[in-house]
Every structure is written in C-alpha cells, then in structure tokens.
Amino acid sequence: MPLVNVIRGDRIDPAPINVRTPFIRIPMWLALSWWTLKALGRLAVVLVRFWYVTAPAVFFAWLYLRWGWAGPAVVVGAIAAVSTGWAFGHRASWLRFGWWPVLSRYRRWVYRRNWHAAMVTAKLAVSFDSHTVLPVLRKVRCASGVDVVTVRMVTGQIPDDFAKVAERLAHTFGVRQVKASPGPRPDVVLLHLFRGDPLAKVVRPLPVPAVPEFTALAVGRQEDGDGYPLRLFGTQVLVVGATGAGKGSVIWSVVRSLAAGVTSGLVQIWGLDPKGGMELGIGAPMFTRFACKDYAAMAELIEEAATTARNRAAKLRGRTRQHTPTPDEPLIVLVIDELANLTAYLTDRQLKDRIKAALSILLSQGRAVGVHVVAAIQDPRKEVLPFRDLFPTRIGLRLAEAAQVDLVLGDGMRDRGALCDRIPQSLPGVGFVVIDGDPTPMRVRFSYLTDDEIRDMATTYGRLRVIDGEILDGAA
Ligand SMILES: Nc1ncnc2c1ncn2[C@@H]1O[C@H](COP(=O)(O)OP(=O)(O)O)[C@@H](O)[C@H]1O
Ligand SMILES: [Mg+2]
Incomplete structure (x- = not known):
C-alpha cells in the first residue's frame, strides 16, 4: 500500500464486465449478404424519411420515362397555375396550408x-x-x-x-x-x-369602434403584423420613454380607441397635462375634466378620482369583481402626460404629498371599479418612479440605457427581449408592453395621430365641460 497519492473513494473500472468473446468463423457469402441486407434497409429508411424529396423525384422520373420532357413540364405548370390561383383566390388558406408549411420545412433544414x-x-x-x-x-x-x-x-x-x-x-x-x-x-x-419588421412603417390612426372594447382597445400593431389589443379593464397603464420616444402617440391611441364612448357618455377621460397643455391641449374637447396649469386643480382631480374609486369599491364589494361602465357610472380614465411633474419635481411639499396619497389609492383600488390611469413619464429613475409596481401594465418605449429597462418594466425583462435601449430614434411609437404575470414582453407600434387628426377627432367625438376649474358646456 503506497503512502503517498492516496485517493479515497469508489473506484470504477473502465470496463465493469470483462468477458472474452468467443471466436466464430463466418462464411464469406453470409457476411456479404448480411451487409447487403443492412445497406438495403438503411437505404429504405433514408428514402422513407426524406419522402418529401424522394416521392416527387420518383414521380417526376416516372413522368419523364413515360412522356418525355412534356410530362414533368405539364405537371409543374399545372401546380404553379393552381397555387397561383389559390394564392390570389383565398390568400389566408393558401398561406396556412400551402406556403407556410413549405417554408417551415425549408427553414427547419437551414436551422x-x-x-x-x-x-x-x-x-x-x-x-x-x-x-x-x-x-x-x-x-x-x-x-x-x-x-x-x-x-x-x-x-x-x-x-x-x-x-x-x-x-x-x-x-x-x-x-x-x-x-x-x-x-x-x-x-x-x-x-x-x-426576420423582417412589420413595425417599420408608421401605423395610421385606427378606426373608432362604436362601443369601446375595454378588454381589447385597438391602439396599434404588434410584431407579427396583427393589431395589438390593449386591455384596460382591471389594469393601470404606465408609459415610459425618452424625449421624442412617442409617449404622446400612446396616449392619443388610447384616447382614440375610447372616443365613441366619450360621445355616448360611457367613458369620461380626465386630462392632466402638467407641462402646460403642450401635449393634451389640442385635443382638450375629448376630456371631461382638464387641468394643465393649476397644480391644486390637478391634485383635486386625482383626489376626486380616488374618492370615486373608493366609493365604487365599497358599493361593489361582494357583488362583482368587475365594474361595468354605464352612463351613470362611466369608466373614468385619468390621462397624465408627465407624471414626474406631480410626484417628484413639484416644490410644494404639501401638495405633492396629497397627490401621492391620492394616487396610491387610485392606482390600487381603481382598477376593478372602472377608474383607470394612463400615465406617461420620461425619467425612469427610481425616485421618480415610486408607483411602478402599482401599474400592472407597463409600456417601455425607447430608453437611453440598458439598465433602465428592468427598472421600468421589471426584473429580467430586457433578457426576455424588451430591448428598449436598442429602439432606434427612427422608430418613434415603438415599444415593449409588459403585463404583470406574463413573462414575455410584446413589441408594439402605437398608431400615430397628427395634430390635425387629433383636432378632427376632438370635434367629432369631444364634449368638453371643465378646464382648470372653469365650466364650459357642450362641445368645443
Ligand atoms: N407612433 C408614432 N409613429 C410615428 N411617429 C411618431 C409616433 N409617435 C411619435 N412620433 C414622432 O415622434 C415625435 C415625438 O413624439 P412625442 O409623442 O412628442 O414624444 P414624447 O412625448 O415621448 O417626447 C412626434 O412629433 C412624431 O413626429
Ligand atoms: Mg410628450
């Protein structure tokens, strides 16, 4: 027994069972026929396995042998004619059953x-x-x-x-x-x-549905080219993006999708634009309440919304888990353009605390009772974003740094594909929507309304009543 280099443990033999195989002589003809049999078997397996190559090849070879070149040519022509006719006649089924399966097979080979x-x-x-x-x-x-x-x-x-x-x-x-x-x-x-990018083109304003679909507002287009349905019931929406990222287009897309409800009284949109009405001013008639200069008026609006939320919650408790909007008890949506102006930059300490208190109540209690907030914010730092977790729906537009993405959208979201810092300046209105409980961010481009389109919408659907405390009746 050596005294150095001792390794304790179970030693596993390289070959646990040592058997000596018996030596058998096989005649040459037997070996040869066995090999031939094996080769034929393998060939059959390959032929069957790659049937999508071998079957057409056999078919065309047979055509060629039977009719010469005319055979395959006629069949190819017929297939091309039928598939062109199908593609133009019923594109959806052609894509579904013709084109995508063929392309999938080819790409599978590439991958x-x-x-x-x-x-x-x-x-x-x-x-x-x-x-x-x-x-x-x-x-x-x-x-x-x-x-x-x-x-x-x-x-x-x-x-x-x-x-x-x-x-x-x-x-x-x-x-x-x-x-x-x-x-x-x-x-x-x-x-x-x-592969390509269906979001490269600007999304034109979408048609306004006669009754807003509160669980699927048409606000833009998603990555696969379909319309993106934004859910408003049961959630609060936070929009974060650098200057020029297109926060305005998110707000106006949401307002537009609710526009018919504003006319019928099913929806009230309250506008708060602490930057002096720069963003929301042109569409002011869309808002039942509107404040853009007076911070005290804004605090009152938020407090009133919070009180409404609390009252409704008390009334609905035990009866239903989702309030249904009616003209008597409409859906209220607070649209706030620059939230940080109210929660962080405001110098009046008392007013700021009032706003923060009311906002926490509003955000936490309002979502099931039809009092919602759609708030935009530019500055993604933590001290500016104290309410992030109270917004179950978060939208990250273009951001300046990679580190900001998880701060805004939640941990791990950048790894899961929300590359907000990689959105180019040339794609304003593109962003990633993250919904609490859903692990995958959705890349979306929101529809863009020009100033004229906003004004048009406001004259068609708007019914303004109160601006900064002054009452103005009827449509503007
Ligand atoms: N969804 C969009 N599609 C195309 N262009 C957009 C979109 N949103 C914004 N833009 C363009 O980007 C500019 C800045 O948008 P804006 O909403 O004012 O940004 P933010 O409010 O985030 O600073 C707009 O003037 C417009 O030209
Ligand atoms: Mg803006």
Missing part, C-alpha cells in the same frame, strides 16, 4: 444545418460524462415575419438560459431579434426568431 455550431457557441451545449449534449430542435413553424422554433431543453436548462443568449442567437441565425418563452411543456422552450 438544423447551423444548430450544432449555434448551440455550442451560445454555450447552450452541455458537457456531461465526457460527451456533449445539445438541445433538440423539434419543430419550426413559420408565420409572417417570424419563425417559431420549438426546442427541447437539456436536463437542467430553463427558458431563461435561452433568453440570456437571445442576442447571440439572433446574430448566429441572421435574424433581427430572438425571443425565448416557456413552451407548452416544462421541458420545452419556444424561440421566436423575427
């Missing part, structure tokens, strides 16, 4: 070719027991502008591991952005790879 290298360089390959284990590329589904790749993770991986290297994956696969979200099963992650 598969780069998969090994991509996983290793993104450090998603796991070394275990002296061999490498890769996440499994399961399925690729294409839609307009986006590929959804279903991946089975290696034991011990979580969707956030993929979210953290999303940018690396985007570069590797040559797409604009990658987002990772949990899949339908715990061991599956969905990677959304975005």
